[in-house]
Amino acid sequence: MTEEKRITLSKADRRKVMIRSQFLQGSWNYERMQNGGWTYSLIPALKKLYPQKDEAAAALQRHMEFFNTHPYLASPILGVTLALEEERANGAEIDDAALQGVKVGMMGPLAGIGDPVFWFTVRPILGAIAASLATGGSIIAPLFFFISWNIIRVAFLWYTQELGYKSGSEITKDLSGGLLQTITKGASILGMFIMGILVQRWTSINFPMEVSRVPLSEGAYVNFPDGPVDGGKLQEILGQVASGMSISPEKVTTLQDNLDQLIPGFAALLLTFACMWLLKKNVNPIIIIFGLFAIGILGHLVGIF
Amino acid sequence: MDFNILMVIGVLIVAFLAGMEGILDQFQFHQPIIACSLIGLVTGNLAECIILGGALQLIALGWANIGAAVAPDAALAAVASAIIFVKAGNFTPDGRNVAIAAAITLATVGLVLTMIVRTLSVVIVHRADAAAAKGDFRGVEFWHYVALACQGLRIALPAGALLFIPSATVQAALGSLPDWFTSGMTIGGGFVVAVGYAMVINLMATKEVWPFFFLGFALAPLSELTLIATGMIGLCLAIIYLNLTRNKGNGGDSGAQSSGDPLGDILNDY
Numbered sequence: 001m002t003e004e005k006r007i008t009l010s011k012a013d014r015r016k017v018m019i020r021s022q023f024l025q026g027s028w029n030y031e032r033m034q035n036g037g038w039t040y041s042l043i044p045a046l047k048k049l050y051p052q053k054d055e056a057a058a059a060l061q062r063h064m065e066f067f068n069t070h071p072y073l074a075s076p077i078l079g080v081t082l083a084l085e086e087e088r089a090n091g092a093e094i095d096d097a098a099l100q101g102v103k104v105g106m107m108g109p110l111a112g113i114g115d116p117v118f119w120f121t122v123r124p125i126l127g128a129i130a131a132s133l134a135t136g137g138s139i140i141a142p143l144f145f146f147i148s149w150n151i152i153r154v155a156f157l158w159y160t161q162e163l164g165y166k167s168g169s170e171i172t173k174d175l176s177g178g179l180l181q182t183i184t185k186g187a188s189i190l191g192m193f194i195m196g197i198l199v200q201r202w203t204s205i206n207f208p209m210e211v212s213r214v215p216l217s218e219g220a221y222v223n224f225p226d227g228p229v230d231g232g233k234l235q236e237i238l239g240q241v242a243s244g245m246s247i248s249p250e251k252v253t254t255l256q257d258n259l260d261q262l263i264p265g266f267a268a269l270l271l272t273f274a275c276m277w278l279l280k281k282n283v284n285p286i287i288i289i290f291g292l293f294a295i296g297i298l299g300h301l302v303g304i305f
Numbered sequence: 306m307d308f309n310i311l312m313v314i315g316v317l318i319v320a321f322l323a324g325m326e327g328i329l330d331q332f333q334f335h336q337p338i339i340a341c342s343l344i345g346l347v348t349g350n351l352a353e354c355i356i357l358g359g360a361l362q363l364i365a366l367g368w369a370n371i372g373a374a375v376a377p378d379a380a381l382a383a384v385a386s387a388i389i390f391v392k393a394g395n396f397t398p399d400g401r402n403v404a405i406a407a408a409i410t411l412a413t414v415g416l417v418l419t420m421i422v423r424t425l426s427v428v429i430v431h432r433a434d435a436a437a438a439k440g441d442f443r444g445v446e447f448w449h450y451v452a453l454a455c456q457g458l459r460i461a462l463p464a465g466a467l468l469f470i471p472s473a474t475v476q477a478a479l480g481s482l483p484d485w486f487t488s489g490m491t492i493g494g495g496f497v498v499a500v501g502y503a504m505v506i507n508l509m510a511t512k513e514v515w516p517f518f519f520l521g522f523a524l525a526p527l528s529e530l531t532l533i534a535t536g537m538i539g540l541c542l543a544i545i546y547l548n549l550t551r552n553k554g555n556g557g558d559s560g561a562q563s564s565g566d567p568l569g570d571i572l573n574d575y
Contacts, residue, residue: 022331027433027452029426036430040449043442057440064430064437071330119369120505123336127362129532130338134359137352141359142342149333182551186543188509189517193539195509196521197532199502202363204495264526271496275503285504286377286413289497293406296493301485305492 006090009045009082009165016044018161021078024071033068041074045082049089059085062096069107070114075157077106079164087168113184121191122152128198199272200265207255207267209304214251221246308348313468315347317461320384324460325453327380327419335380335460337361337408344387353396354387360494361386361405367501368412378415380460382408388467402491403482409497411463418459426452517542 020041027036042063050056069077080102088094126145134141222240225233241247259266278288299305308316319340326334333339338358345354361383368376386408393400429452436444506518521539524530530538 023329023449023453025328025330026325026456027426027430027449028328028423029430029452030423031427032430036426036433036445036449036452039433039437039445043446047442053440055440056442057438060437060440060442060445061434064434115369116509120367120509123333123369124366124505125532125536127336127338127366131359131362132532134338134355134362137356139342139351139355141355142338145336145338146333153331182547185514186547188511188514189543189546190536190539191505191509192514192518193521193542194532194535195502195506196518196523197525197535198366199499200522200525203499203502206492206495263523265522268499269522271499272502272506275500276507279500279503279507285500286409286416288500289409292496292500293409293490293493296491296496297486297489300489300492 007049007086009048009086013044013048014079014082014161014165015158017041017078017082018075018158020044021075021157021161024074032064032066034071034074035064035067038067038074038078039063041078042081042085045085049085062099065100065103067103067107069111070118072118072153072156073110073114073160074107075161076164077103077110079161079166080106080168081164082161083165083168113187116184116191117187121187121194123149124191124198125194128194128202131202199268203265203268203271205267205271205305207259207304209255210252211255211258212251212253214253216246216249216251221249308468312348313465316344316384316388316468317465319343319347320464321457321461323380323384324457327378327415327460328422328453328456335383337365337379337383337386340380340383341387341390344384344391348391350391350396354390357387357390357401357404358383360401361408363498364405364409364494364501366498367504376416377409377412378419379412381415381418381463382412384460384464385411385467388464392467399487399491402494403487405494406490414463415460418463419456422452422455422459425455429455 020043021037024034024037024041026040028034029036039060046056046059046063050059067074081099084094084099084102088099126149130141130145133144222237222245224237229237275288279285296305319334322334322343323340324335326332334343338355338361341354341358341361342351345351345358348354365377365379365382368379386404389407390396390400390404393403395403429448432451433445433448436448510518517539520542521535524535524538
């Protein structure tokens with residue numbers, strides 16, 4: 001270690017690491033999970049910091065240890081690691097255990113933010129908006145999802161990595177504070193609120209089964225003439241319909257109408273709770289999905305749906 | 306319909322991208338709304354495939370890889386259903402539901418395939434270890450790419466197989482489905498989105514945030530509220546709630562007595 005001048009990581013080096021960090025999970029494996037992708041991401045920095053072959057080998061090997069977190073929340077950890085590796089390459093006393101300790105200490109709690117924020121709030125919301133745009137086959141739907149998601153994602157990767165780099169080892173102290181819990185809780189609140197809406201709006205359960213069929217009294221329904229209809233007659237009929245008269249001489253009440261009077265979407269709510277219960281009992285979601293299709297088919301044959 | 310050579314190459318590229326993204330989870334090429342649309346684009350049925358993608362996206366809302374657990378595979382489901390949909394050429398809601406039913410079956414197959422590749426990656430990463438021991442940057446990078454390419458092939462190979470099953474076979478198979486089956490599947494299709502919601506809710510739900518679920522549920526029938534509007538309401542609720550609970554310090558139950566004592570709140574902050 002002959003140290004004439006300090007080696008620093010430029011902004012361009014850090015950007016290279018960020019771009020590579022998008023491939024973090026490429027060699028995800030059951031043994032050490034994201035280790036390959038983690039090392040791959042750090043390579044531009046390690047190359048610069050450790051030009052000596054033996055130092056490079058040691059650096060590569062110490063980063064091939066177990067690593068796993070949310071793929072986006074790896075960025076602040078990468079930032080901190082870059083800062084630590086930079087200090088170490090310039091002669092600071094940072095041993096392998098300290099580096100590994102920082103990585104392991106951060107990956108658990110950060111994964112805990114990433115799942116509720118990205119997988120259970122941002123993606124379902126953007127996906128739901130895109131799905132509603134897609135009903136007409138509009139090209140805006142996929143474009144909206146792709147562009148908005150990737151702007152959020154890339155901005156997050158870059159700024160959290162920079163934050164990690166700048167605050168170095170400080171960030172670990174920062175995270176044990178309240179900020180982490182606040183973000184997670186806020187995301188859960190928003191997520192739960194949106195889920196309540198989606199359950200009601202987009203689970204379609206219809207019970208067309210007739211509960212009652214009551215003949216209506218004369219004058220409560222539109223009396224359609226048998227002969228040809230001219231403009232005046234048509235206007236009269238449309239006026240009657242607009243004033244709330246029934247168009248059939250019988251009032252048919254389906255099970256669905258009764259349920260809707262309780263609260264719209266009640267059946268969807270019960271179905272969702274049933275699914276949650278089954279999932280908590282560790283029933284495989286695929287089995288539940290097949291079961292629901294089977295219920296749909298059987299129910300249709302029996303005439304409930 | 307049958308595919309010409311350009312379409313085949315296009316579909317295979319989309320499938321490969323979707324396969325890589327299925328593990329990377331970055332650009333989201335594996336999400337149905339993107340993957341189905343891209344297949345629609347390369348095969349010339351863009352609008353129909355966007356509608357299919359939207360429908361499938363709703364089902365897949367809660368499919369996410371958490372920790373070491375693997376969710377049903379959105380990538381294979383999206384790619385395969387779009388191929389089946391376009392091949393059959395039946396762009397009615399019934400045709401769509403048949404494609405979605407096939408997709409969900411294939412999501413299970415995809416789940417098995419991704420587990421196989423993740424096991425295979427153990428071997429590949431050991432090669433990378435050997436390269437690392439020699440200080441060989443190139444080697445570490447190379448084996449990382451190999452593992453990633455395996456993930457891409459995981460979707461591209463089944464997609465290729467589906468492409469080369471003759472259209473007539475696919476169409477005949479789908480056409481032979483009786484009506485009770487297809488309409489039953491349509492009804493079931495309305496139910497299955499609940500599974501996705503249930504997965505998401507199970508992971509977020511705590512006593513504290515349940516009331517917000519019911520607020521959303523009660524407001525949902527107001528069709529004047531678009532999703533953007535409800536998003537705003539939800540965001541405001543979250544901010545208001547967080548501020549109220551923070552001002553209160555670490556107080557116990559939420560409620561009326563929070564803002565009664567500003568001096569106490571300030572003292573609590575210190």
